[in-house]
Amino acid sequence: MAGPKSQSLFERGMKVLVEGVSSASRGPATFGGAPRYMSHGAGARLYDVDGREYIDWMMAFGALPLGHAHPKVVETIAREAARGTHFATALEVEVEVAEMLVALLPHVDKVRFANTGTEAAMAAFRLARGHTGRRKIIKFEGHYHGWWDSVLINTNPYPPTLLGHPNDPIRIPDSSGIPEEAWKDTIVVRWNDVEALERAMALHGDQAACVVTEGVMSNMGVIPPKPGYLNRMQELCQKHGALFYLDETVTGFRLAAGGCAELYGLTPDIVTYGKALGGGLPMAMIGGRADVMAGLEWGKVLHFGTHNAGRLALHVTKVMLETMLADDQSGFAKIKDLGLKMADSVRQVARNSNRHGIVVQGVNSMFQIFFTDKDQIADYRDFCTHVDRMKFRDFALRLMDKGIYMNPSATLHSLSSIVHTEADIDTTAKAMAEVLEEMP
Ligand SMILES: Cc1ncc(COP(=O)(O)O)c(C=O)c1O
Known part of the structure; x- marks a missing residue:
């Protein structure tokens, strides 16, 4: 749940901004209530106005290959x-x-x-x-x-x-x-x-x-x-x-x-x-x-x-x-490596838990987690028919409470940056394992 300062900003925001935000995807339509209002970012971390810290896997919808405040x-x-x-x-x-x-x-x-x-x-x-x-x-x-x-x-x-x-x-x-x-x-x-x-x-x-x-x-x-x-x-x-x-x-x-x-x-x-x-x-x-x-x-x-x-x-x-092209495109190699490791790590967490149908799909530095009864989501029709979007939202919001930030919309995806680390992947995997156990 959003903290008290985010809640109060949301109430103020609702009076003067449409849905309290400036893009529908940042507001209650995605979060089911108050979003977390962010105050600053550093590296792979985001901080909200309540002083909570998050590992950021959304990276401004992919706009930040170098992370925050490089x-x-x-x-x-x-x-x-x-x-x-x-x-x-x-x-x-x-x-x-x-x-x-x-x-x-x-x-x-x-x-x-x-x-x-x-x-x-x-x-x-x-x-x-x-x-x-x-x-x-x-x-x-x-x-x-x-x-x-x-x-x-x-x-x-x-x-x-x-x-x-x-x-x-x-x-x-x-x-x-x-x-x-x-x-x-x-x-x-x-x-x-x-x-x-x-x-x-x-x-x-x-x-x-x-x-x-x-x-x-x-x-x-x-x-x-x-x-x-x-x-x-x-x-x-x-x-x-x-x-x-x-x-x-x-x-x-x-x-x-x-x-x-x-x-x-x-x-x-x-x-x-x-x-x-x-x-x-x-x-x-x-x-x-x-x-x-x-x-x-x-x-x-x-x-x-x-x-x-x-x-x-x-x-x-x-x-x-x-920066991304230096040393023979090392930035691209790094985000690819981290993205692939992250996707593998989520797959492992899902296998260990074995409580929910989960498919992780990714390409290099991008990945998404589908709650689904299928082995693969191959197109839009599969997505519309076989992906449980509300379950993903529940998953993402519970992760947020544990300091992991992913956009709660299953239609989006998560992304690595050059400032994420393998320790971030491990912390994320641990939080995911807990959330999968807690979820109905
Ligand atoms: C494939 C694609 N094209 C275009 C856009 C529009 O970009 P912008 O949000 O910067 O207007 C987006 C936004 O998500 C997108 O995913």
Whole structure:
């Protein structure tokens, strides 16, 4: 349970903030009551206003590969803030960071900076439509590409009775206030199913501006792609002249230096990045092939933004990249090693307890724990039908009482950073073992 100071802040917050917070996923919808109001972070630890300490496995939804208050980040922000926080002009560091990104990502010839994953995705979809002169967007069940109207459909877990036939999913917007015109050209396809994809491409591929996919499904826990699935998607895009848009907002600078594109041998036409890119500051980017990116030139596809390429965020992005890439990409090796160890350790705890059906799925530095009767969660339909989300929330909230912070939503996931340690894994495993015994 949240401590007395968090409770009191929640009561005050409820009077002046919608649900006491600024994003629905941080409030009562996720916590079932008052969230814990955090006061500060250091390394792999978060501290709440009641003075409680947590090992943080959420890491700001993946935005913190270097952990909290990394000395290099703190020093950089202090140094650069003293020279002016934002100019909204061209910057040297903007060119430097873009050069680093283009050197690192073989499929990216040019980048354009934005602030959030949603904004980057909005620009990428507009660019895909502008570049191809086509209207349709093909997206997948359970994939989230930000809260923009055209793609905010079928992102939530729905009851099995609302899923529709796997060949023709029922399209459901995830919010009121989205006019039908906004998503009438959005085609929804079952993910991780080659036949469903081939059928959809035969029907719509020639009118599709892009096919957009998360590389690893990261908004239904963690669901890896089946071998060869994304490569087939890329092939089908090429065949039909639709752009292959890989949304690396979660996976970029997290699963490997080159994200899912590197991990699965892909050459997407467009990518978007966010979260980890800014090392904790708001930073996102659209990147891609030169001829596609040229569409963002003045007079073609419009993309503006007062806060684009914020200089503090760019300087921190540079520090994040330098730190993660140093010593032959040792930062990426470390978060991968810790993530895999953590996932194994949770599997061991679950086996020892043997009281609950648990499956742990992970890819490198990301993992999620599913309370399920199945051996594997392979797609959105499995998630909607076989994952006990309320049980996961109970598990996560009990863990919080023992000083382990994981987001209580089963649709999300946990993440390692370079400042987690094997001792953190052991402490977490011990707390999990206790919680699994306590849980009904
Ligand atoms: C795959 C993916 N794309 C885009 C976004 C939107 O990013 P942001 O929250 O920065 O707007 C998210 C957010 O979780 C995401 O998971």
